[in-house]
Amino acid sequence: MKLLVLCAVLAAAAASVVKDDVFGFTIAKDTLVTVDVKTKELCVLKLLNHIMQPTMYEDVREVAREWTIEENLDKYLKVDVVKDFVHIFKMGMLPRGEVFVHTNDKHLIEAIRVFKLLYFAKDFDVFIRTACWLRERINPGMFVYAFTCAIFHRTDCRGITVPAPYEIYPYFFVDSHIINKAWMTKMTKAAFDPVIMDYYGIKVTDKNLVVIDWRKGLRHTLNKEDKLAYFREDIEINTWMYYLHMNFPFWMTDDVYGLNKERRGEILMYAYQQLLARYRLERLSHGMCDIKMFMFNNILKEGYWPKLRLHTGDEMPVRSNNVMHLTKYNIKEKLMIEDLEGIIREGILKGKIELRDGTTINLKKSEDIEYLARLILGGLSITHDDAKVIHLVTLFKKFLSYELYNTNKYTYIPTVLDMYMTCLRDPVFWKVMKRITDYFVLFKKLLPMYTREEFDFPGVKIESITTDKLVTFIDEYDMDITNAMFLDETEIKKMHSDRLYVGRMRRLNNHPFKFNIDVVSDKTVDAVVRVFLGPKFDCMGRLMSVNDKRMDMVEIDNFVYKLETGKNTIVRDSKEMHNMFMNRPWTRTIWDKAFDTNIIKNDKMVDNWWFKSRIGFTTRMLLPLGKKGGLDMQLYVIVTPVRTGLLLPTVDMTMMRDRRVCYWTVCVDTMPLGFPFDREIDLTRFFTSNMKFHDVKIYRKDMNLANNIKDMDMTDMVMKRDDLTYLDTDMLVNWSYRDVMMMSIDHMTRM
Numbered sequence: 001m002k003l004l005v006l007c008a009v010l011a012a013a014a015a016s017v018v019k020d021d022v023f024g025f026t027i028a029k030d031t032l033v034t035v036d037v038k039t040k041e042l043c044v045l046k047l048l049n050h051i052m053q054p055t056m057y058e059d060v061r062e063v064a065r066e067w068t069i070e071e072n073l074d075k076y077l078k079v080d081v082v083k084d085f086v087h088i089f090k091m092g093m094l095p096r097g098e099v100f101v102h103t104n105d106k107h108l109i110e111a112i113r114v115f116k117l118l119y120f121a122k123d124f125d126v127f128i129r130t131a132c133w134l135r136e137r138i139n140p141g142m143f144v145y146a147f148t149c150a151i152f153h154r155t156d157c158r159g160i161t162v163p164a165p166y167e168i169y170p171y172f173f174v175d176s177h178i179i180n181k182a183w184m185t186k187m188t189k190a191a192f193d194p195v196i197m198d199y200y201g202i203k204v205t206d207k208n209l210v211v212i213d214w215r216k217g218l219r220h221t222l223n224k225e226d227k228l229a230y231f232r233e234d235i236e237i238n239t240w241m242y243y244l245h246m247n248f249p250f251w252m253t254d255d256v257y258g259l260n261k262e263r264r265g266e267i268l269m270y271a272y273q274q275l276l277a278r279y280r281l282e283r284l285s286h287g288m289c290d291i292k293m294f295m296f297n298n299i300l301k302e303g304y305w306p307k308l309r310l311h312t313g314d315e316m317p318v319r320s321n322n323v324m325h326l327t328k329y330n331i332k333e334k335l336m337i338e339d340l341e342g343i344i345r346e347g348i349l350k351g352k353i354e355l356r357d358g359t360t361i362n363l364k365k366s367e368d369i370e371y372l373a374r375l376i377l378g379g380l381s382i383t384h385d386d387a388k389v390i391h392l393v394t395l396f397k398k399f400l401s402y403e404l405y406n407t408n409k410y411t412y413i414p415t416v417l418d419m420y421m422t423c424l425r426d427p428v429f430w431k432v433m434k435r436i437t438d439y440f441v442l443f444k445k446l447l448p449m450y451t452r453e454e455f456d457f458p459g460v461k462i463e464s465i466t467t468d469k470l471v472t473f474i475d476e477y478d479m480d481i482t483n484a485m486f487l488d489e490t491e492i493k494k495m496h497s498d499r500l501y502v503g504r505m506r507r508l509n510n511h512p513f514k515f516n517i518d519v520v521s522d523k524t525v526d527a528v529v530r531v532f533l534g535p536k537f538d539c540m541g542r543l544m545s546v547n548d549k550r551m552d553m554v555e556i557d558n559f560v561y562k563l564e565t566g567k568n569t570i571v572r573d574s575k576e577m578h579n580m581f582m583n584r585p586w587t588r589t590i591w592d593k594a595f596d597t598n599i600i601k602n603d604k605m606v607d608n609w610w611f612k613s614r615i616g617f618t619t620r621m622l623l624p625l626g627k628k629g630g631l632d633m634q635l636y637v638i639v640t641p642v643r644t645g646l647l648l649p650t651v652d653m654t655m656m657r658d659r660r661v662c663y664w665t666v667c668v669d670t671m672p673l674g675f676p677f678d679r680e681i682d683l684t685r686f687f688t689s690n691m692k693f694h695d696v697k698i699y700r701k702d703m704n705l706a707n708n709i710k711d712m713d714m715t716d717m718v719m720k721r722d723d724l725t726y727l728d729t730d731m732l733v734n735w736s737y738r739d740v741m742m743m744s745i746d747h748m749t750r751m
Contacts, residue, residue, distance in 0.1 A: 040157065041159075041160045043128050044151065044160055045591060047147065048144065051143070052140055054136060055136065060132045060135060061136065063129050067129045069082060072126070081113075081117060082117060085114065085117045094139040094410055098139060098410050099311070099314075100142040100144075101412050102419050103418045111145050114134060115146040115150055118134075119150050123156065131143075148165075152614065158659075164235075167479075167483060168483060169483070169484075170480075172419060172422050173238065176309035177307070179309065182484065183485070201213030208498060210499050212503050214506065222321055223302050230506065230508060232427070233425050235479065236584070239584075240618075241423065242420040243615065244271055246614075250378020251391075261650055262661065265369070266673055267673070268377040269369065269377060271663070273440070273551070277551060277552050279430055280552050281533070282625060285625035285627060289539035291430050291431055291434060296326055300322070301322055302428065303323070305319075306318070311484075314413045316422075319415075333395055337396065340390065340392055340395070344372075347361070348446065351364040353375070367647055377391075378391045393432070393436065397423070397432075400428060444679045445679075450676060454676075456688045456689075461519070461690065462639060463518040465637055466516045467694070467696055468514050469513070470697065472624070472699070473701040475509045476505070480586050482500055482501045507620070514571060514572060516571050519567070519570060519639055520567050521568060524562070524563065524564050526561075527562075527563050529639050530555060530557075531637050533636075535549050536632040545683075551677070560642065575619055577622070579663065579664070580616055581618060582619055584618075615663055632697060636694075638691040639690045640690065643671050
């Protein structure tokens with residue numbers, strides 16, 4: 001059996017080589033058991049390229065034709081897993097043309113079977129052959145979900161950079177009018193009148209690069225929450241949410257995966273809390289107060305218009321303003337949620353929860369937060385079936401779904417709440433997160449306050465904190481949306497698209513900055529440094545106390561530092577902060593680097609990019625937007641000793657280090673995530689010499705001063721002040737509209 005190997009150099013040196021004219025691929029007869037990371041990565045890139053069409057690569061098709069799962073049962077670690085998949089496959093699975101939905105029970109059961117088949121392949125060679133077989137036979141969305149999850153959890157896939165989800169399936173990230181314009185360009189071969197192209201914001205370069213300006217055209221809004229659309233709809237924050245799920249799927253409860261030996265529950269809990277804190281800081285930049293907790297009986301004032309169209313041609317549904325949550329269609333979900341919430345809150349107050357199988361979960365000690373978080377956010381099996389874990393977040397999503405029919409059928413059109421890549425776009429999901437995190441607030445409230453000894457670090461004093469000027473701006477980013485375009489017969493033969501299609505969007509960014517921390521120590525000792533950014537004043541301009549703002553503190557950096565005797569100056573660069581990464585490269589850039597035989601992926605490269613791209617947060621969203629005159633904020637730094645021995649006996653930090661899931665301080669320290677702000681604070685014990693608050697201001701640079709706008713003539717543009725989608729300085733309309741706007745204003749003043 002021949003297999004097309006996807007790089008120029010194989011681990012086995014005896015291969016006979018024939019180069020492909022397009023990509024520089026090579027054909028070899030060797031297996032993929034012992035190949036290097038670059039080869040593995042190229043295999044993955046091929047399988048995820050143009051996922052909505054049958055693969056264009058003959059080697060993948062050949063393997064898919066020749067590999068037979070039922071004849072290779074001995075190639076999998078668990079035969080029962082293979083038999084279960086074969087059974088469900090023969091019964092019929094999600095059709096290839098439908099949309100795979102994360103909250104659909106029927107879809108998820110099948111996806112888990114696919115994941116297990118991939119996960120329990122004996123080696124990488126079997127894994128890839130199985131993936132090739134699946135790529136040509138099952139639903140593309142289901143394949144991407146299961147394949148990505150398997151890559152995240154297989155030990156022989158460590159070091160592989162997976163294409164960003166917004167490049168694999170741009171439909172979940174790009175406004176429908178952008179993809180529509182790209183299709184217009186492709187269908188007409190870019191033979192547009194220059195006036196028409198300018199009208200639609202389309203530019204075609206000599207290098208067959210089609211750039212579509214995201215800002216062109218009227219942006220519709222529903223309510224004031226759309227002021228924050230640039231934050232909620234950011235492609236990186238939604239990718240972070242999706243990858244968080246990929247690292248800790250709520251249905252992955254079997255001990256064989258090893259996740260139950262990690263601080264998975266606490267990580268998920270703290271991730272929700274930190275997202276909310278970061279969102280509150282962004283709201284302060286616009287003078288907006290905190291969001292309200294989701295309530296069943298209230299009218300939902302804020303609607304949401306996704307502006308997303310799926311590959312099927314269906315639009316993701318719109319939710320209007322001022323709608324009632326509760327209807328005759330979702331009463332079952334409401335009853336189930338209320339029953340679960342009653343059990344959870346009563347268990348927190350009583351200090352224990354008893355499950356159906358007689359298992360008792362104790363909720364009295366600090367480390368018990370892990371069990372509580374697994375129960376609420378997934379990972380603690382109640383029914384002992386991966387596909388039937390009761391997941392509270394999914395129940396809320398189903399309750400809020402405005403799809404009234406076919407909720408567990410194959411022909412289901414998802415709302416933005418149904419998908420992990422889109423749920424953060426909807427303002428109501430943030431209300432749900434606030435309600436869910438309130439369980440943890442209640443649990444922490446019942447724990448004893450930290451003592452002065454737990455705050456203090458004898459012999460260590462922070463003398464001063466200094467920072468560069470903190471400046472944010474809105475810049476431009478070109479997103480590759482080529483995978484949303486179907487290839488024609490000629491392009492399939494050439495194995496690439498004739499044109500590269502790009503959507504030019506606006507996004508929040510900040511100038512790189514550094515902060516210096518001067519620390520005096522009377523001994524040489526390892527210390528954990530935690531850095532938080534939080535508000536100084538609330539939305540009404542009132543000074544906030546420590547307890548007022550402790551849930552608004554965003555942990556932007558944490559690291560271990562070896563203090564020397566005497567004065568230590570700690571310098572931290574925003575580009576080097578823990579689990580922060582710079583711009584994610586285009587997938588085609590990864591292709592190019594993979595073919596460069598001079599590049600060898602070593603352990604340092606893996607540590608610096610691969611794991612950060614999976615769990616890290618983008619540095620450009622470290623700071624909230626701020627204000628032109630400066631938004632008053634505070635940095636808080638605390639230096640503590642490295643503490644161990646406070647975790648559950650089932651938790652193994654070594655496994656977390658090996659799997660590269662070192663969110664925040666989970667791999668270096670056993671103190672609760674969020675320390676010292678996770679519990680109510682007795683201010684008489686709080687202020688010690690090893691901590692310090694430092695006032696800072698965050699300045700927003702005006703668009704005209706930040707970056708020049710590429711390829712766009714703004715000489716005949718004026719400000720439009722009545723749109724809430726983006727910043728005022730970003731809203732420009734033609735002069736021809738000015739008279740109409742002024743007439744409207746004049747008419748309103750006469751009413």
